[in-house]
Amino acid sequence: MGNEWDRVKDCLDSTFVSSVGKYVDRFEVMLAEYTGAKYAVAVVNGTAALHIALFLAGVRPGDEVLIPALSFVATANAVSHCEAIPHFIESQFETLGIDPHALNDYLKHCSLSSSEGLTNRLTGRRIAAVVPMHTYGHPVEMGSLLDVADRYHLPVVEDAAESLGSCYRGQHTGTFGQLGTLSFNGNKVITTGGGGAILTNDAKLAQQAKHLTTTAKQPHRWGFFHDAVAWNYRLPNLNAALGCAQMEQLSSLLNRKRLLAQKYQEVLQDVEGIGFVVEPANSQSNYWLNTLRLEQPSLSIRDRLLTAANDGGYQCRPTWTLLHKLPMYADCPRAPLPVAERLEASLINVPSSAKLAGNMK
Numbered sequence: 001m002g003n004e005w006d007r008v009k010d011c012l013d014s015t016f017v018s019s020v021g022k023y024v025d026r027f028e029v030m031l032a033e034y035t036g037a038k039y040a041v042a043v044v045n046g047t048a049a050l051h052i053a054l055f056l057a058g059v060r061p062g063d064e065v066l067i068p069a070l071s072f073v074a075t076a077n078a079v080s081h082c083e084a085i086p087h088f089i090e091s092q093f094e095t096l097g098i099d100p101h102a103l104n105d106y107l108k109h110c111s112l113s114s115s116e117g118l119t120n121r122l123t124g125r126r127i128a129a130v131v132p133m134h135t136y137g138h139p140v141e142m143g144s145l146l147d148v149a150d151r152y153h154l155p156v157v158e159d160a161a162e163s164l165g166s167c168y169r170g171q172h173t174g175t176f177g178q179l180g181t182l183s184f185n186g187n188k189v190i191t192t193g194g195g196g197a198i199l200t201n202d203a204k205l206a207q208q209a210k211h212l213t214t215t216a217k218q219p220h221r222w223g224f225f226h227d228a229v230a231w232n233y234r235l236p237n238l239n240a241a242l243g244c245a246q247m248e249q250l251s252s253l254l255n256r257k258r259l260l261a262q263k264y265q266e267v268l269q270d271v272e273g274i275g276f277v278v279e280p281a282n283s284q285s286n287y288w289l290n291t292l293r294l295e296q297p298s299l300s301i302r303d304r305l306l307t308a309a310n311d312g313g314y315q316c317r318p319t320w321t322l323l324h325k326l327p328m329y330a331d332c333p334r335a336p337l338p339v340a341e342r343l344e345a346s347l348i349n350v351p352s353s354a355k356l357a358g359n360m361k
């Protein structure tokens, strides 16, 4: 812990605990400076951030949105909140994120017309955006993904909820697409209790993001005039005070997470049948979660290992159940997913708190 108590106390003393105050503005500035995004808009959580980012990217009811089948359920939920339909796509073995090469081949099945953009030939629905998600902090192969998105005129909205501190070719994740989103939930790299942010380099999108997440109220000294149906998604100043204190510690936190990952890698080198997920080529990962891979994917061996580890008091977890296996998403369109299936049956997350790095050298 750093200055958390002081910042939160100062916020309480100021009486500005809700949606207006110096901390929420300061937190946005810190996020923009750190990520290199021109603008950051702080909101109540990462799901809300993704919901609004998708809306601003032009996702409308009845559209399809390409998202990885291997992701946290919030990625699909944000699409549903736009009344759009998730369309699940394949993962890449090395990065654990969207495979841009598989996506390129797959999109050849869709038809492209210049007036209407990309259409799913099987459903007749418009494909409105693609959402790369940087799994456990490991960046997607963004160079190729941007090429594919360009080729098919697809807006890119990055779900960077897990990748604060992760870069691809030296550029921070969440700043490649039209819009990107972060999460500051309790389990993420830094936390505001609950929180999220929208990143963009586009002044107009940033202004709209702020407007739509603050009830679309037109600024006025005393009047109430709202010009759109909008949301109350602004991050409270109290949460932002916590966020400012957390941001001050981010680089030391990331150093410790990197040390811990190195240690896992060293220790696992000689263990037969088990590999360790390392940061992909051209990337710097925040190592949000440390992940083992079974060299022979097997759900039953995975579950036996998880049971033994948890019985022994080690909080190990599987990766997410693939999204198309969840009841509410079972009927959504999807690409062939052999790699995602393989990852589901082989990934195991191990304790990853920076605290574990202790005095490690």
Ligand SMILES: *Cc1c(COP(=O)(O)O)cnc(C)c1O
Pocket (backbone or CB within 6 Å): 045, 046, 047, 048, 071, 072, 074, 075, 133, 159, 161, 162, 183, 184, 185, 195, 196
């Ligand atoms: C955590 C997370 C979110 C959502 O963030 P919340 O702040 O919990 O709403 C979205 N996508 C991914 C991949 C996440 O890990």
